Amino acid sequence: MRVSGVLYIALGAAIAGFPAAAQEDSRDPLAELRKCSGIAENDARLACYDRQARLLLSAEESGEIEIVDREKAEKARKDLFGFSGVKVPFFDEGEGVEEIESTITRVARVGRDGWLITIEDGNAVWRITDPPMRFNAPRVGDKVTIKRGALTSYFIEVRTQLGVKAKRVE
Numbered sequence: 001m002r003v004s005g006v007l008y009i010a011l012g013a014a015i016a017g018f019p020a021a022a023q024e025d026s027r028d029p030l031a032e033l034r035k036c037s038g039i040a041e042n043d044a045r046l047a048c049y050d051r052q053a054r055l056l057l058s059a060e061e062s063g064e065i066e067i068v069d070r071e072k073a074e075k076a077r078k079d080l081f082g083f084s085g086v087k088v089p090f091f092d093e094g095e096g097v098e099e100i101e102s103t104i105t106r107v108a109r110v111g112r113d114g115w116l117i118t119i120e121d122g123n124a125v126w127r128i129t130d131p132p133m134r135f136n137a138p139r140v141g142d143k144v145t146i147k148r149g150a151l152t153s154y155f156i157e158v159r160t161q162l163g164v165k166a167k168r169v170e
Contacts, residue, residue: 029056029065079122082146082154082168099147104158107138116169117156119144125170126156136161 033056036048059065068076081097106118115128117138126146128138138144138158145157146166155163 029059079124081121081148082124082126097148099145101143101145104138104140104142104144107140117144117158119146123170124168126154126166127169128156128164128166131164132162135164 029052033049033052036045036052039045039048056065060067077097078100081100100119100121102119102121102124104117105120105123106116108116110116110127110129113129113131115131115138116125117128118125136159142159145163147155147157147163149155149165154166154168156166157163
């Protein structure tokens with residue numbers, strides 16, 4: 001059977017360990033599954049596939065590993081967009097995402113001229129500080145574009161205004 005698309009496998013085995021039966025051979029369950037294809041004798045190959053499939057399914061059911069498709073991986077990258085220094089295997093700092101477009105779901109004033117905005121994507125909270133004098137206050141329902149800047153900076157464009165510096169806080 002061939003699985004179409006790329007599957008990312010976040011191995012909780014790195015932290016929690018793969019089931020004891022799988023640890024006899026290797027800590028990488030896919031490597032063990034791949035070894036089965038090298039067995040020439042049909043019954044032995046099938047037995048190997050059955051054993052490794054049971055171990056893999058058992059680990060997935062117990063939460064030790066999770067199989068993540070491209071859509072889930074992209075969502076995780078978007079949800080992490082804006083965090084600096086966060087290291088999660090396979091999803092480091094929203095890697096590969098240069099900008100996101102979303103809608104504001106909550107707005108709160110911070111100080112005289114700062115704003116906290118919450119966006120739909122991942123309920124991310126962004127802080128805008130020191131906006132220009134002519135900055136129009138963000139409102140719930142406004143469309144926003146958040147772009148990665150130089151180093152660890154980010155810029156938020158609210159409606160059609162020029163981008164202002166922002167930082168992800170939650």
